[in-house]
Amino acid sequence: MKKYKKPGVTVLIYGEISEKIVDKLRGFLKIHGPRGLRVILVSSSSIKALEYLRDMLLDNYSFTLEVYTASSDLVEKLYNANRLGEVVAVLASSSEIAKQVPSSLSDKVIVI
Amino acid sequence: MVFEIIITTDRTMMSNHHGKEFLGFIATGPPIGMSEKLWLYICAPKPRVDELGRPIEAPYGLRKIEAVLQDAGFKAAIIDPDHLYKHIDVVKVVLIGHHDYFAYGPPSSEWWSLTGIEPVNRRSFIRFMNNPVMRRVKEKGAKIIVGGPAAWQWLYELELAEKWGVDTIVDGEGEKIIIELVEKALKGEELPRYVYVGVDNVPSVEEIPVIKGASVNGLVEIMRGCPRGCKFCSVTLRPLRFIPLEKILAEVEVNIRAGVKGVILHSEDVLLYYADGIKPKPGPVLKLHEEVIKKIGEKKSLAWAHVSLAAIKYAEENDKLISKLTQELILNEHRKLIGVEVGIETGSPRLAREIMIAKSKPYPVEIWPEIVVDAFRIMHENMIIPAATVILGIPGETSDDVIKTIELIEKLKPYRSIIVPMFFVPMGALKKNKWFLRDHLKPEHIDALRVMFEHTVYWAEDIMKIYMSSPLYLPVRFLLKYFIGYVKKKVREYTGKLEEIVKK
Numbered sequence: 001m002k003k004y005k006k007p008g009v010t011v012l013i014y015g016e017i018s019e020k021i022v023d024k025l026r027g028f029l030k031i032h033g034p035r036g037l038r039v040i041l042v043s044s045s046s047i048k049a050l051e052y053l054r055d056m057l058l059d060n061y062s063f064t065l066e067v068y069t070a071s072s073d074l075v076e077k078l079y080n081a082n083r084l085g086e087v088v089a090v091l092a093s094s095s096e097i098a099k100q101v102p103s104s105l106s107d108k109v110i111v112i
Numbered sequence: 113m114v115f116e117i118i119i120t121t122d123r124t125m126m127s128n129h130h131g132k133e134f135l136g137f138i139a140t141g142p143p144i145g146m147s148e149k150l151w152l153y154i155c156a157p158k159p160r161v162d163e164l165g166r167p168i169e170a171p172y173g174l175r176k177i178e179a180v181l182q183d184a185g186f187k188a189a190i191i192d193p194d195h196l197y198k199h200i201d202v203v204k205v206v207l208i209g210h211h212d213y214f215a216y217g218p219p220s221s222e223w224w225s226l227t228g229i230e231p232v233n234r235r236s237f238i239r240f241m242n243n244p245v246m247r248r249v250k251e252k253g254a255k256i257i258v259g260g261p262a263a264w265q266w267l268y269e270l271e272l273a274e275k276w277g278v279d280t281i282v283d284g285e286g287e288k289i290i291i292e293l294v295e296k297a298l299k300g301e302e303l304p305r306y307v308y309v310g311v312d313n314v315p316s317v318e319e320i321p322v323i324k325g326a327s328v329n330g331l332v333e334i335m336r337g338c339p340r341g342c343k344f345c346s347v348t349l350r351p352l353r354f355i356p357l358e359k360i361l362a363e364v365e366v367n368i369r370a371g372v373k374g375v376i377l378h379s380e381d382v383l384l385y386y387a388d389g390i391k392p393k394p395g396p397v398l399k400l401h402e403e404v405i406k407k408i409g410e411k412k413s414l415a416w417a418h419v420s421l422a423a424i425k426y427a428e429e430n431d432k433l434i435s436k437l438t439q440e441l442i443l444n445e446h447r448k449l450i451g452v453e454v455g456i457e458t459g460s461p462r463l464a465r466e467i468m469i470a471k472s473k474p475y476p477v478e479i480w481p482e483i484v485v486d487a488f489r490i491m492h493e494n495m496i497i498p499a500a501t502v503i504l505g506i507p508g509e510t511s512d513d514v515i516k517t518i519e520l521i522e523k524l525k526p527y528r529s530i531i532v533p534m535f536f537v538p539m540g541a542l543k544k545n546k547w548f549l550r551d552h553l554k555p556e557h558i559d560a561l562r563v564m565f566e567h568t569v570y571w572a573e574d575i576m577k578i579y580m581s582s583p584l585y586l587p588v589r590f591l592l593k594y595f596i597g598y599v600k601k602k603v604r605e606y607t608g609k610l611e612e613i614v615k616k
Binding site: 001002003004005006033034036038046047048049050051053054057058060061062063064065066067068069070074 | 180183184264267268270271273274278279281283287288289291292302304305306307308309310311312313315316319346349
């Protein structure tokens with residue numbers, strides 16, 4: 001059996017998820033979905049964080065989509081170990097929160 | 113011997129339903145008229161298991177996951193929920209599958225919304241997850257991964273997922289992703305909270321494994337996906353794959369060796385096996401049945417999971433395929449009927465055009481009611497007994513659409529069948545115990561419900577006599593007969609309640 005094809009693209013989300021962030025995420029899914037999308041909710045350890053994404057997740061019938069919750073430290077480690085594929089964006093809910101983003105990813109930050 | 117990876121589910125799924133698949137659907141109802149214990153006795157008796165708690169028959173989807181994991185070299189097995197304790201000290205990953213975890217699927221949500229009482233399958237699953245053994249397994253650090261066709265329901269029950277320590281929700285075909293997830297879990301790596309398996313990660317026909325142990329009532333998959341594209345159905349979005357005959361026969365063989373007493377050919381449309389688009393091809397369908405019957409002999413039962421009504425009509429009118437299958441191959445003194453699920457969904461060609469334009473193909477959607485009546489007549493003449501669904505409350509549905517549905521159901525009266533309503537139910541409404549019908553119910557819906565109920569009760573006893581003719585089924589038949597009597601009395605009360613709601 002051929003191996004599971006891991007998502008090739010990652011979007012990181014820092015801070016609270018808003019409708020604007022979900023809209024942006026939908027856009028990324030449309031563009032990058034064929035390569036598979038990994039979404040990492042940073043700083044949230046609860047599976048309940050999925051609640052905000054529910055409608056978006058249920059609307060997707062085509063693309064491989066993985067959602068993680070992880071700490072900022074772990075994200076940095078995974079990024080440095082090249083385990084996140086291409087990080088296309090880091091969505092942050094405020095400029096204050098954006099300060100938590102590791103410096104290696106700072107050029108990808110979009111404050112929404 | 114013990115297992116690091118356990119695949120399991122609750123009692124309503126882990127049962128062979130007395131060898132009668134249809135009885136399994138009774139778990140979708142709320143326990144009214146008799147105790148939950150009796151209810152479970154009817155729909156979900158405990159299966160036979162070996163000394164390790166491995167059931168002789170287990171749900172087909174779980175069998176597929178078990179097969180890929182064993183082929184990949186993992187120590188994995190399906191374990192009956194009552195025997196999990198035997199593996200408590202070594203289990204590292206628990207994989208759970210279900211058709212309807214929280215009763216949000218049809219027809220559970222319909223019975224729930226009509227009665228306001230939680231269905232048996234939901235109660236049973238919640239009990240299973242709260243069970244001290246499951247809690248102990250979690251406390252000891254095992255990872256819990258949930259999946260199957262009802263995986264989406266977890267997105268409406270995230271609090272429970274949190275409470276029970278569910279690590280990952282997997283939506284979609286699991287053969288490839290499960291190896292990745294189990295490897296990660298065993299290595300202690302971060303697991304995703306949610307995975308949707310996209311079309312690029314579904315297994316090819318060659319990658320779909322042959323099951324290693326028997327499936328419940330001998331269910332065997334002959335196709336995946338469906339070409340009809342109905343808007344309310346997600347199966348249609350999966351790539352269409354035909355399972356080669358040799359794989360099907362290998363799985364039938366697995367079931368026969370385990371002593372299973374029949375075969376259920378599973379597909380969204382059995383007649384489309386190796387079809388030419390949506391036109392059934394007699395050759396492959398006949399060959400499939402000939403070969404399966406050669407394997408199972410004269411005495412074992414044979415059923416179809418689903419078939420489309422347009423395919424029934426087309427196959428009979430063009431090739432006499434239904435008569436050939438039933439009269440020349442399937443039916444005999446031991447096999448007196450073929451059970452199957454079919455979708456009527458609506459009697460309105462206007463609505464059919466909106467939501468399921470290809471369901472009538474190769475016929476035009478304008479003659480959808482005629483297709484339904486013809487297909488029911490053909491099935492009746494050939495002892496195929498359908499359990500049919502009708503969807504009420506689809507967004508955009510008008511009163512006129514519902515009236516057309518009622519007229520169609522009335523035309524089906526002469527044909528032996530069960531007709532079940534399905535409501536378009538907003539999930540949040542059920543969870544919050546809101547009486548969703550207040551906002552969605554039309555007076556015509558009550559008439560439609562009544563007509564469907566009368567149709568089903570009219571045929572129920574006749575069907576029971578044929579379906580469960582053996583004296584072994586007398587206790588179950590007795591309970592079902594009692595239940596039908598009870599519901600007959602209660603239905604006036606419920607429809608009265610519904611009428612009051614509509615008036616308000």
